[in-house]
Amino acid sequence: MSTGPMPMPMPCAACKLLRRRCTTQCIFLPYFPPSESHNFEAVHRVFGASNLTKLLQKIPFDRREDAVKSMVYEAKARVMDPVYGSVGLIASLQSQVLHLHDELIAATAEATSLRVQLSQTMSLQGHATMDIQQPLHSSCDHDFSIYDIGLQEEI
């Protein structure tokens, strides 16, 4: 009696595309159900099944689902935009961060100026106490560059 891995009655999306036998030990089985063939098609087209296998083998089981999700996302971005892929989105987001940062500096400076004006005006009126809002904490210390790959933060 054979003790090898049991064949799956319905192959996963990867084995179906690669036309190979799918078993209970298939590395792709948990992440590419038959109903999500488009996901495997994208990663297969961009990374290749062999590279995806090698990458998954180096990652602990409990992180593989996240790894597959991020690779599917990246692959779809590259299919949509063959020139820039996900890097196009990174550049766009970095541009937005810089723009928002500049706007925040301007808004904070405006609030500071208004606070000074209000303080002076109320002093002229002889107010003993002034109910002027304190400045909000501002995170104007960001500094981003397209070449600073800070990948410490998780999704």
Add this chain to the structure above:
Amino acid sequence: MSTGPMPMPMPCAACKLLRRRCTTQCIFLPYFPPSESHNFEAVHRVFGASNLTKLLQKIPFDRREDAVKSMVYEAKARVMDPVYGSVGLIASLQSQVLHLHDELIAATAEATSLRVQLSQTMSLQGHATMDIQQPLHSSCDHDFSIYDIGLQEEI
């Protein structure tokens, strides 16, 4: 006399790694000089030489340099962070955009409140005209999601 492509006296980084003859018609030659072997090693490891070749063949010549740069960037991000790759940076940037957006809303609201306070105080003093700063234009209309891949903007 042979009319085939001329061999290169020094192979490009790709041909050197793949141990193949490099010629003037090598698709990798313009983008992977021998001095930048680490760049090709990264894209070869993540995407594979075959997938990179297929991708470049579908892209016009004048966009290929940008495509290679973005793939090198993406590959290095994946080597540094095998689980999240460049998607980790996208998530981090999206989080920063949302955080800055919230701070900008708060700073703008603060400035508006101060402007009202100042206007009322000056009215009490009988000022005919008020030199109060006008609100700055704020781009508080961003709405980002990890699954909104907007790749229209170029680097």
